[in-house]
Amino acid sequence: MDVIARFTQAVHIVNDRLEAMTQSLYAQLQTSSVTDLRSAIRSGSYQGQTAGLADGYLQANLAILSKDYALDFMRFCQRNPKPCPLVGVSDTGSSALSTLGASIDIRTDVPAYNIYRNGALSDTVTDISDLWQDDFVVFALGCSFTFEHALVRAGIKLWHFEAKKTVPMYRSNIMTRQAGPFGGETVVTMRAIPASRVEEATEISRRYPLAHGAPVFIGDPNTIGIQDLYQPEWGDAPPPVKDDVPVFWACGVTPQNAILKAALPLCITHRPGFMLITDVDEQAEVPFV
Amino acid sequence: MDVIARFTQAVHIVNDRLEAMTQSLYAQLQTSSVTDLRSAIRSGSYQGQTAGLADGYLQANLAILSKDYALDFMRFCQRNPKPCPLVGVSDTGSSALSTLGASIDIRTDVPAYNIYRNGALSDTVTDISDLWQDDFVVFALGCSFTFEHALVRAGIKLWHFEAKKTVPMYRSNIMTRQAGPFGGETVVTMRAIPASRVEEATEISRRYPLAHGAPVFIGDPNTIGIQDLYQPEWGDAPPPVKDDVPVFWACGVTPQNAILKAALPLCITHRPGFMLITDVDEQAEVPFV
Numbered sequence: 001m002d003v004i005a006r007f008t009q010a011v012h013i014v015n016d017r018l019e020a021m022t023q024s025l026y027a028q029l030q031t032s033s034v035t036d037l038r039s040a041i042r043s044g045s046y047q048g049q050t051a052g053l054a055d056g057y058l059q060a061n062l063a064i065l066s067k068d069y070a071l072d073f074m075r076f077c078q079r080n081p082k083p084c085p086l087v088g089v090s091d092t093g094s095s096a097l098s099t100l101g102a103s104i105d106i107r108t109d110v111p112a113y114n115i116y117r118n119g120a121l122s123d124t125v126t127d128i129s130d131l132w133q134d135d136f137v138v139f140a141l142g143c144s145f146t147f148e149h150a151l152v153r154a155g156i157k158l159w160h161f162e163a164k165k166t167v168p169m170y171r172s173n174i175m176t177r178q179a180g181p182f183g184g185e186t187v188v189t190m191r192a193i194p195a196s197r198v199e200e201a202t203e204i205s206r207r208y209p210l211a212h213g214a215p216v217f218i219g220d221p222n223t224i225g226i227q228d229l230y231q232p233e234w235g236d237a238p239p240p241v242k243d244d245v246p247v248f249w250a251c252g253v254t255p256q257n258a259i260l261k262a263a264l265p266l267c268i269t270h271r272p273g274f275m276l277i278t279d280v281d282e283q284a285e286v287p288f289v
Numbered sequence: 290m291d292v293i294a295r296f297t298q299a300v301h302i303v304n305d306r307l308e309a310m311t312q313s314l315y316a317q318l319q320t321s322s323v324t325d326l327r328s329a330i331r332s333g334s335y336q337g338q339t340a341g342l343a344d345g346y347l348q349a350n351l352a353i354l355s356k357d358y359a360l361d362f363m364r365f366c367q368r369n370p371k372p373c374p375l376v377g378v379s380d381t382g383s384s385a386l387s388t389l390g391a392s393i394d395i396r397t398d399v400p401a402y403n404i405y406r407n408g409a410l411s412d413t414v415t416d417i418s419d420l421w422q423d424d425f426v427v428f429a430l431g432c433s434f435t436f437e438h439a440l441v442r443a444g445i446k447l448w449h450f451e452a453k454k455t456v457p458m459y460r461s462n463i464m465t466r467q468a469g470p471f472g473g474e475t476v477v478t479m480r481a482i483p484a485s486r487v488e489e490a491t492e493i494s495r496r497y498p499l500a501h502g503a504p505v506f507i508g509d510p511n512t513i514g515i516q517d518l519y520q521p522e523w524g525d526a527p528p529p530v531k532d533d534v535p536v537f538w539a540c541g542v543t544p545q546n547a548i549l550k551a552a553l554p555l556c557i558t559h560r561p562g563f564m565l566i567t568d569v570d571e572q573a574e575v576p577f578v
Contacts, residue, residue, distance in 0.1 A: 071360045075378050079388055081575050089364050099368055177388060209498055214574060285503060286370050
């Protein structure tokens, strides 16, 4: 066995151990308080994904950018509330999100961050303290976990929950409304729902306007520019839909797509699936503690 | 009869005629299309209040301020969504609100505007073309007409509708969340509702988060700092509540109160009751045409 093969094997072993440790810690954290969970994330001891953690608390997508772009980005969110439901905005230069949790420090309290430079992913890190700038504005956006939990409570089964997979995501041909440099296609998620429960699923999700609200499209994927339902652009490929109906919701990856296209010098987001956990009840009418 | 008395009498006669003309035009406009209605407002031929006009279309509160304050004001709205539900924000320097109507020109399309300078009302005008600045940002905020129409459709009687009066408004002790220079008390409206229908009224209004949503308080006015229910700070004094329950909703005058306190060099709002009429269905899930 040559040196490179030995080295590769060693890396795999370390990776597998890290994965096993993360899974073991995940199992422990499922029963932790929000405070303990945030401590584990802040210290860097937990760097995994957050689906299924902090049951009942609002989780949020994240975008951090310079104040020079903040007004346009906020207008983009206001004009596209289904993909970009704003649940919190920091003061300029502040790493606190006081309306979402008394102790949140956004520089350390997300398990993993994507760093985008000039429209390309440049790094994925677990702490952004050394990248912090005094002109940063932090945007937190609602996420689909909120309405998914409500669907599951109503007895509507979701494949990706049961299979522990990530919901499939697609770039649709539904265009967002432009604001300054921000625009582009709406990214959508797909959940296959029995025909008899589509109306109910629609009405349940409509109750959560800060978690993408009602579907943006129901039916033939081709109509919204999706060529192959079984080859999503992000997330996992779904099993055959069969007699179910494909139902499409606006997705929180839309602002990341807009940020990429705008090619800002520097922008930081969460790593998809690795969300900000807030102190706010995910059922709250408005996201206030 | 001296000169001043004659002059005063002449002014009263002209005022009475203007009032009669406005009322006659109001009656005509009640059956007009939104386009005709906006034309009448744009040309200055109608300068009256808008309650009861353009049935089924979203009407909006208005705030126009320099881009220097726009990000903070937008944060104020995001942090206080019940009194300040944003339904539209213009591009900087643009008098269009493209998401609320293809042809809106905000400089002419509101029946009357209040001009605030350094925290005091300096003028009320019917056209702001000569005051327009290239750094202005226009904010449109949802208004209570939307949920009031839904209450009336459900058979819940509203005194101020039947008496053709203005809903009473009060400065409560419920503080808004500060953003930059914007803060202060939440202004609330009061509607007396039969005890048996308070829950229904709450649930109906909750469906309209862009029109102030569910009540902020139900019950004894003293609890939220209102000393005398029969001496409102704005609007008309209500008749005795008797066996009904006083129900309080967040009010669109709250941002005007915040703007006054912030004492900006120049800020323009609608004259309360004289709203922007949009092309958008007031029942729409999100305010998009």
